[in-house]
Amino acid sequence: MRFFPSRGTRRLGSLSVFFALGSFVWGYNIGIIATLYVNSGWIKALHKPNAAQKGLITAIYYLGTWLSYVFLSHPLSDRLGRRYAGMVGAVVSCIGGAVQTGAHGETAFAMMIIGRIISGLGNAVISTSVPLYQSEIAPARRRGGVVVLNHIGMVSGLAVAFWVGYGVSHWTTKTGIFEGWRLSIAIQFIPALFFVIGLPFVPDTPRWLLEKNRPEDAHKALIYLRGAEDSPEDIEPELQEIKANVEFHNSITEASWFTLFTDSDLRARLWRGALLQFMAQMCGATAIKYYLPTVFLALGLSKDLSLMASGIESTLKIGCTIIEMLIIDKLGRKKTLLLGTAIMSLSMIVNGSLPLAYPNNKNHASDYTCIVFIFFFSFGYSIGFGPNAWVYGTEIFPTYIRAKGINICASAGAIGSIVVGQFFPVGIQNIGSKTYFVFFCINISAMVIILIWYPETKGKTLEEMDGLFGKLIGGSDVERGDNGHKGQDEGEEGAVEQHAVEVDAGKR
Known part of the structure; x- marks a missing residue:
């Protein structure tokens, strides 16, 4: 009986945690802005921005992420590999943070806008390259949990940002009051530096190396990842399966943007991944992430308690996401998504109804109930949309077009964030x-859509996704629309299934 994790398991865990450090930078960048919206020094430096201007600062970040997803992130991931793409993303994100840190004078608002766009460009690269790397190094039976570490890193950054904001609020000297917010932004440079320094020392993913026609490097990388130095022959079945899938896709098509829209198989994957990312932001998560201290202020808490409650809420998200990491490969993606959206729907209807029944903070029990259900909302998001949107998107596309596919999907999420980021502060100001x-209706609709149109991908190898989505389109036969590759797909699927039976006990 083995009491300690195997060498391969330890390496898989270490690499996944290390890459989550990149996601930490991404989460910190999001969380720290939420604390600035209630910081008196920042408000003065930005010349007292109104609700629409705060909404613009939030939303403009996602213009940067959208531009990056469409034009920057996928070429970097495809050409440089997942790890060096992450390095570029971290450097660009820090440049954006530096611009925000230096915002002052008459141009302060403009500098904040420019810095937010630049940060969006960099964080978009991080947010796709990290889960791509984690997805491609993980065995199928562990892939969900491994990719959830991406979200754990993000919510950890979010939590630390809120606690930093809370700490800065107690820096009551003149320098602390008026300049402390600059330090809170600049702290993101520390984890980013460790991330950038470490990236050259980790291996590229075997799938990407095979895509770049580097079979010897792919062989070495997979031996390292599985800890098979003493028995390199053990990784041959997995390597051959990956190689066959990569060669098959390279033989029938070029990895162009148009393939995602013209190939019916890939289109079935694309709209599901994109819609999932869009719903993950439209469900209200962007509003809660960026305006949480403001929401707590509206429910009668003091600024100090609002920042503290925000820190507690974000810290609990880490635990909730760890729960998701433990259950996602057992319950599956679909069940956890449905459970999460049900909890979020209930939370939104409570937060919409009670302030109407008990306005102007006259009933403290009502306000506290709303606060409790905001915590429930975060739990629902942490076991549902939060990690699942990335897990699902990174595992449904074949290797040769995975980077393009996940970036298009993520760009749909950026559009949702732009809408919510601009809408929420104005909506609260005008309709309370x-x-x-609105978020309640979106979550109910999402439950129906997921229940009807989203297949379960739990336990499927990345290579077996072809058969899953082919069957969705062609019924009992695997078809690929009008591309004339039905026979080839059937052959590939059969080979994958036969191989899965032969090596089921040990391959993944």
Whole structure:
């Protein structure tokens, strides 16, 4: 009986945690802005921005992410590999943070906008390259949990950002009051530096190396990842399966943007991944992430308690996401998504209704109930949309077009974030808690869509996704629309299934 994790398991865990450090930078960048919206020094430096201007600062970040997803992130991941793409993303994100840190004078608002766009460009690269790397190094039976570490890193950054904001609020000297917010932004440079320094020392993914026609490097990388130095022959079945899948896709098509829209198999994957990312932001998560201290202020808490409660909420998200990491490969993606959206729907209807029944913070029990259900919302998001949107998107596309596919999907999420980021502060200002009814309707609709149109991908190898989505289109036969590759796909699927039976006990 083995009491300690195998060498391969230890390496898989270490690499996944290390890459989550990149996601930490991404999460910190999001969380620290939420604390600035209630920071008196930042408010003065930005010349007292109104609700629409705060919404613009939030939303413009996602313009940067959208531009990066469409034009920058996927070429970097394809050409440089997942790890060096992550390095570029971290450097660009820090440049954006530096611009925000230096915002002052008459141009402060403009500098904040420019810095947010640049940070969006960099964080978009991180947010796709990290889960891509984690997805491609993980065995199928562990892939969900491994990719969830991406979200754990993000919510950890979010939590630390809120606690930093809380700490800075207690820096009561003149320098602390008016300049402390600059330090809170600059702290992101520390984890980013460790991430950038470590990246050259980790291996590229075997799938990407095979895509770049580097079979010897792919062989060495897979031996390292599986800890098979003493028995390199053990990784041959897995390597051959990956190689066959890569060669098959390279033989029938070029990895162009148009393939995602013209190939019916890939289109079936694309709209599901993109819609999932879009719903993950439209469900209300962007509003809660960026305006949480502001939401708590509206529910009658002091600024100090609002920042503290935000830190507690974000810290609990880490635990909730760890729960998701433990259950996602047992319950599956679909069940956890449905459970999460049900919890979020209930939370939104409560936060919309109680302030209407008890306005102007006259009933403290009502306000505290709303706060409790905001915590429930975070739990629902942490076991549902939060990690699943990335897990699902990174595992459904074949290797040769995975980077392009996940970036298009993520760009749909950026569009949702732009909408919510601009809408929420203006909505709260004009229609109050009725704003939450919009999110309630979106979550109910999402439950129906997921229930009907999303297949379960739990336990499927990345190579077996072809058969899954082919069957969705062609019924009992695997078809690829009008591309004339039905026979080839059937052959590939059969080979994969036969191989899966032969080596089921040990391959993954």
